[in-house]
Amino acid sequence: MDLTNIKGVIFDLDGTLVESRLNFTRMRDDVGCPQDQDILEFVEAITCATTKQQAQERILQHELEDADTAKWLPLGREMVENILQHQLPMAIVTRNCRQATTIKLQNNQVPISLVLTREDAPPKPDPTALLQIASQWQLPPAHCLYVGDFIYDRMAAENAGMRWWLV
Structure with a gap:
């Protein structure tokens, strides 16, 4: 993962960090x-x-x-470990509800504490949650990377002026 000029990384949850079998x-x-x-x-x-x-x-x-x-996806765990080694701030933005998100994070011991769900901000592709995190980190959106697996993730990142990476 190329982290050139990236000062913070935001992840989607389902299909990016953990598996999801939602039908x-x-x-x-x-x-x-x-x-x-x-x-x-x-x-x-x-x-x-x-x-x-x-x-x-x-x-x-x-x-x-x-x-x-829901269990860790191997690539998801690898990405988080890589970001931890680079000592960059991490967050999660998900369209999931807070209750289900909390269960997934606790069951898998995901080491990310800054998490915004659909109860915290309008759901993706709206960029509000991504922009809130960039603001909290006091970073310009262009210095943040959003990592996801769905078109809404790409749209949210582009709407926020962030780089994005599709997994």
């Missing part, structure tokens, strides 16, 4: 979301409070089931 087709079916639509945007747009809460609970159940079995 988004089934999740969308469970909440009535069209398969070609972002599930979080769909649920956010639900106007009936009861229906929205039920959809959020269904998503949470899927995430918690996935959290119990």
Whole structure:
């Protein structure tokens, strides 16, 4: 990993640091979301409070089931160990909920304490969470690297003016 001019590294969680077996087709079916639509945007747009809460609970159940079995990805562990050796600050930005994220981090002893979930900032591809971390680190976004595995990760990094690396 080329860290030239990089002063801090932000990781996605699922599919980047830890494995994920979330079945988004089934999740969308469970909440009535069209398969070609972002599930979080769909649920956010639900106007009936009861229906929205039920959809959020269904998503949470899927995430918690996935959290119990998530294990380090070998490349994810290698990247974190590499960044630790370079003594750069690290963070995680995930579209996951805080509860499932906490389980995954604790079960795998991921040594990253700065974590923003969808409860902390608008979900990716919105760049808000990435920019919040750069600001907290007092770094220009151009000196931060965002590492992820999905198009939303690339879009969020580009929207934030950060370099990105696709795994």
